[in-house]
Amino acid sequence: MSSKHSIVGKNLQKVDGFKLVTGRPAFTDDIYLPGMLYGKILPSPHAHARIKRIDTRKAKELRGVHAVLTYKDVPRVPHTTAGQSWPEPSPYDTYLLDSKMRLVGDRVAAVAAESRAIAEEALRLIEVEYEVLPAILEIEQATADGAPVIHDEPDATGIHDAQHNVAGYILKEIGNVEDGFLESDLVIEREFRTQRQQHCPIEPHVTISWLDSDNRLVIRTSTQVPYHTRRQVAMILQIPVQRVHVVKPRIGGGFGGKQEMLLEDICGALALATHRPVKIEYTREEEFYMARSRHPQILNIKMGVKRDGTLMANKMTVLATTGAYGSHANTVQGNTGSKVLPIYRTPNMRFECHVVYTNTPVAGAFRGYGCPQGYFAQESVMDEIAYTLGMDPVELRKKNMIRLGDIDELSAQLGEGRKGLPRHIRSCGLPECLERGAAAIDWVRKRQEFSNVGPNGVRPLGERRSPLHPESGHLRRGVGVACSMQGSGIAGVDWAAALLKLNEDGSFNLQVGAADLGTGADTVLGQIAAETLGVTLDKMIVCSGDTDFTPFDVGAYASSTTIISGGAVKKASEKVRDHLLLLASKMLDIPVDNLTCRENMVVTKCECEKSVSMEDLAHFAMCKEKVQVMENASHWNTDSPPPFCAQFAEVEVDTETGQIRVVHLVTAVDLGVAINPMQAEGQSEGAVAQSLGYALTEEMVLDASGRVINPSFLDYKMLTAKDMPKLTTILVETEEPLGPYGAKSISEIPINAPAPAVANAVFHAIGVRFQKLPIRPEDVLRALRDKELSSPQRR
Amino acid sequence: MSDFHLDFIVNGEIKHWTIAPGDLLLDVLRREGYFGVKRGCETGECGACTVLVNGKPINSCLMFAAQAEGCEILTIEGVAEGEKLDPLQEAFLEYGAVQCGYCTPGMILSAKALLAEHPDPTEAQVREALGGNFCRCTGYLKPVEAIMAAARVYRQVGPSGARPKAERRSALLGKKR
Numbered sequence: 001m002s003s004k005h006s007i008v009g010k011n012l013q014k015v016d017g018f019k020l021v022t023g024r025p026a027f028t029d030d031i032y033l034p035g036m037l038y039g040k041i042l043p044s045p046h047a048h049a050r051i052k053r054i055d056t057r058k059a060k061e062l063r064g065v066h067a068v069l070t071y072k073d074v075p076r077v078p079h080t081t082a083g084q085s086w087p088e089p090s091p092y093d094t095y096l097l098d099s100k101m102r103l104v105g106d107r108v109a110a111v112a113a114e115s116r117a118i119a120e121e122a123l124r125l126i127e128v129e130y131e132v133l134p135a136i137l138e139i140e141q142a143t144a145d146g147a148p149v150i151h152d153e154p155d156a157t158g159i160h161d162a163q164h165n166v167a168g169y170i171l172k173e174i175g176n177v178e179d180g181f182l183e184s185d186l187v188i189e190r191e192f193r194t195q196r197q198q199h200c201p202i203e204p205h206v207t208i209s210w211l212d213s214d215n216r217l218v219i220r221t222s223t224q225v226p227y228h229t230r231r232q233v234a235m236i237l238q239i240p241v242q243r244v245h246v247v248k249p250r251i252g253g254g255f256g257g258k259q260e261m262l263l264e265d266i267c268g269a270l271a272l273a274t275h276r277p278v279k280i281e282y283t284r285e286e287e288f289y290m291a292r293s294r295h296p297q298i299l300n301i302k303m304g305v306k307r308d309g310t311l312m313a314n315k316m317t318v319l320a321t322t323g324a325y326g327s328h329a330n331t332v333q334g335n336t337g338s339k340v341l342p343i344y345r346t347p348n349m350r351f352e353c354h355v356v357y358t359n360t361p362v363a364g365a366f367r368g369y370g371c372p373q374g375y376f377a378q379e380s381v382m383d384e385i386a387y388t389l390g391m392d393p394v395e396l397r398k399k400n401m402i403r404l405g406d407i408d409e410l411s412a413q414l415g416e417g418r419k420g421l422p423r424h425i426r427s428c429g430l431p432e433c434l435e436r437g438a439a440a441i442d443w444v445r446k447r448q449e450f451s452n453v454g455p456n457g458v459r460p461l462g463e464r465r466s467p468l469h470p471e472s473g474h475l476r477r478g479v480g481v482a483c484s485m486q487g488s489g490i491a492g493v494d495w496a497a498a499l500l501k502l503n504e505d506g507s508f509n510l511q512v513g514a515a516d517l518g519t520g521a522d523t524v525l526g527q528i529a530a531e532t533l534g535v536t537l538d539k540m541i542v543c544s545g546d547t548d549f550t551p552f553d554v555g556a557y558a559s560s561t562t563i564i565s566g567g568a569v570k571k572a573s574e575k576v577r578d579h580l581l582l583l584a585s586k587m588l589d590i591p592v593d594n595l596t597c598r599e600n601m602v603v604t605k606c607e608c609e610k611s612v613s614m615e616d617l618a619h620f621a622m623c624k625e626k627v628q629v630m631e632n633a634s635h636w637n638t639d640s641p642p643p644f645c646a647q648f649a650e651v652e653v654d655t656e657t658g659q660i661r662v663v664h665l666v667t668a669v670d671l672g673v674a675i676n677p678m679q680a681e682g683q684s685e686g687a688v689a690q691s692l693g694y695a696l697t698e699e700m701v702l703d704a705s706g707r708v709i710n711p712s713f714l715d716y717k718m719l720t721a722k723d724m725p726k727l728t729t730i731l732v733e734t735e736e737p738l739g740p741y742g743a744k745s746i747s748e749i750p751i752n753a754p755a756p757a758v759a760n761a762v763f764h765a766i767g768v769r770f771q772k773l774p775i776r777p778e779d780v781l782r783a784l785r786d787k788e789l790s791s792p793q794r795r
Numbered sequence: 796m797s798d799f800h801l802d803f804i805v806n807g808e809i810k811h812w813t814i815a816p817g818d819l820l821l822d823v824l825r826r827e828g829y830f831g832v833k834r835g836c837e838t839g840e841c842g843a844c845t846v847l848v849n850g851k852p853i854n855s856c857l858m859f860a861a862q863a864e865g866c867e868i869l870t871i872e873g874v875a876e877g878e879k880l881d882p883l884q885e886a887f888l889e890y891g892a893v894q895c896g897y898c899t900p901g902m903i904l905s906a907k908a909l910l911a912e913h914p915d916p917t918e919a920q921v922r923e924a925l926g927g928n929f930c931r932c933t934g935y936l937k938p939v940e941a942i943m944a945a946a947r948v949y950r951q952v953g954p955s956g957a958r959p960k961a962e963r964r965s966a967l968l969g970k971k972r
Contacts, residue, residue, distance in 0.1 A: 020896030023831020023871030030830035252897030518895020678891035685934030713840035721925035
């Protein structure tokens with residue numbers, strides 16, 4: 001597959017790698033502008049309150065303070081912070097500054113001062129009197145009778161049922177699940193709960209904004225969505241789009257958390273108010289309660305299956321909270337249905353979801369986008385079905401999985417806030433993922449050797465475990481599997497453009513609106529252009545994510561960049577190549593049909609072997625022909641080809657401490673063609689690390705007042721180099737007809753299934769099924785104790 | 796309190812800086828243009844601001860600049876010799892160990908300190924040395940592989956970069972004393 005290409009499929013180094021390993025100034029905050037002020041936001045101390053009185057006089061009088069803004073000073077424009085395509089599917093329920101506080105950390109006021117210390121002192125001098133309102137902290141309380149109304153403002157729009165705190169509601173059904181359950185021999189219904197996980201990019205959100213010499217507002221910011229941000233900021237600040245210039249430098253990780261316009265509006269407002277450059281940067285603590293997180297969900301899932309393992313019905317009912325604002329409320333939860341249920345052919349599927357407001361930190365886009373929650377529930381129940389039927393979990397999945405040529409109609413019903421498009425499966429490597437993944441973890445042997453759970457029930461705890469470890473009776477091993485799929489861009493919505501320009505030395509400027517946030521997109525897009533033009537990657541000067549200098553792109557989300565932006569790059573490159581061949585034909589006096597581009601030259605296809613170097617050709621174009629070779633192209637897809645993934649976990653559970661140690665995590669992923677296999681592996685490995693944290697350690701914990709009590713890396717546990725298990729990544733390449741050079745996507749999918757694979761492996765090890773994340777040592781110990789107490793031997 | 800006028804050796808060059816008593820080393824280094832020293836948490840947890848002070852990796856957000864007076868400070872900017880990358884930097888690129896690159900300077904410096912002490916580290920030692928450097932992108936596998944590979948190069952040809960010898964250090968400071 002990849003071997004027929006010279007640049008695509010090669011492990012080339014990142015085009016931006018040199019500056020990153022040498023620490024050159026490349027990130028948002030790596031500049032200093034003369035006169036730059038420090039912006040700071042006063043966070044609400046209350047989860048739900050109204051500002052009765054706010055007095056900023058003392059703060060304004062403090063020496064070095066240049067602006068203090070409250071809701072009285074700024075336009076009131078309902079909007080969403082979610083960076084999504086127009087028309088935006090998330091409710092307009094957010095304001096630049098408001099008189100009502102809806103979470104601990106909500107914006108009360110903003111200041112700009114000559115130093116951070118002065119800005120912090122100014123915050124202390126703002127006098128606020130609050131009317132504290134009853135707050136909703138638990139998901140189930142949101143719709144209870146008499147619950148306080150979080151969005152009672154009259155000007156919010158797009159909220160499903162504001163009076164009952166329901167931000168969004170989804171109900172889609174294919175077939176009739178109740179009939180499906182009647183036809184089933186086995187029906188299992190379970191409830192799962194998932195927690196609030198934080199993105200934790202090592203670079204916190206940071207924005208620097210200033211007025212340039214044309215009085216335009218420049219916003220240099222750590223964003224995944226430069227163009228959406230430009231549109232949002234213009235609307236919120238009530239200035240023309242024309243007056244806003246968004247610049248995305250290098251980004252220190254985003255994972256969805258920067259698909260959100262979080263600081264750009266307030267930073268821009270302060271720059272407009274002071275006529276000085278202003279920087280605002282979240283502290284790590286602020287990142288935890290003022291940025292975004294993964295939507296917590298309570299999932300009820302009921303699956304019906306024939307005795308032979310054929311799935312007949314799958315009904316998923318979700319109650320999710322979006323926190324205090326409805327950022328990505330409908331679309332994340334829509335994906336919990338549309339990208340999870342259809343992985344298995346099921347004649348009857350039903351997905352219903354309420355997304356409710358609570359006075360808690362705001363959820364938003366997070367790598368996986370609703371799928372990790374859904375797959376935790378679905379893949380756990382699939383495992384239970386396999387055990388109950390006495391089937392191998394891998395075989396049960398193989399029997400039911402979606403296949404090449406299938407058309408998934410559920411995703412047609414669950415579009416991006418509107419009706420979507422049916423998903424045609426034009427490439428599917430899932431069977432190979434399951435086979436190669438199983439081989440890599442030694443599935444068949446370990447299922448038998450570790451087995452605690454067989455047709456005769458659970459092996460008693462006191463018994464020694466597998467012969468592999470005869471000496472350690474309290475350590476139990478198990479292996480588990482889980483599958484997932486994702487999408488590659490949003491069908492019919494995501495689009496991108498690319499501009500490619502030839503320079504007189506034979507190099508090219510590749511200008512893309514795409515937003516490399518550390519994913520390696522600039523490199524992958526450069527490889528696609530270089531491959532198409534027959535030049536080496538070092539001939540590409542890649543510039544991305546600048547609204548003045550690069551064409552439109554929706555931005556980096558929904559696993560869209562390689563397939564959508566890459567599609568645009570390929571088209572633009574083909575147009576440039578055609579132009580180059582015409583010029584070369586004229587220069588060499590050889591018919592165009594007989595010419596091709598390769599190795600930084602245009603050469604003849606026939607044996608006569610005439611050639612011209614790209615440099616000489618560029619010289620000819622610019623000095624003789626006086627023509628700028630430059631083309632642009634736009635691209636979108638009518639479909640979102642899903643990548644597929646099978647993940648296998650081996651765990652060791654210490655029954656004395658409750659500690660779960662992941663020993664080995666295998667990811668076999670069908671990503672289409674890997675444009676850069678090394679980078680693709682890196683995407684997978686990073687996603688797995690985040691998912692293992694989701695499975696075992698990561699959780700934002702709130703106290704009774706709605707405050708995050710663990711807003712630091714000390715108390716919010718991410719996995720370190722020492723905690724990571726052995727990782728095996730297998731790229732299962734397929735050829736996707738809709739992708740550039742056959743590519744699909746990789747960035748999100750490997751985050752979906754490690755958590756259920758671990759949970760299933762834990763069940764294999766100790767016979768306990770955990771339905772709540774994260775699975776903490778105390779949960780394990782408690783479950784083991786309960787199990788022991790209820791075991792027949794004890795009674 | 797009045798400002799201090801202190802000498803430091805940063806990447807082999809002597810620096811005379813005016814600092815306030817409460818200034819953190821992180822802030823001073825960034826203020827002086829060493830933007831490769833990254834701000835990630837300011838509480839000594841993430842390791843993005845790691846620099847070597849007299850060869851030891853420290854979180855520069857937890858050290859007062861004044862405490863580093865007279866010390867040799869190595870930041871990421873001093874690891875390469877001009878355009879010639881250190882084997883660690885080469886390996887990070889070669890092995891795909893850089894994604895967003897925000898934690899990369901800290902990881903490379905932690906690794907540099909490790910290799911100075913343990914030229915032939917085990918994988919466990921490498922992981923231990925990276926224990927204080929959070930990376931949210933890579934899952935650590937490729938950085939670990941890169942460091943193991945760089946160790947092999949170090950053993951053959953040695954590291955590069957600005958590393959003033961002890962006598963040069965005293966000469967540098969002595970000049971101004």
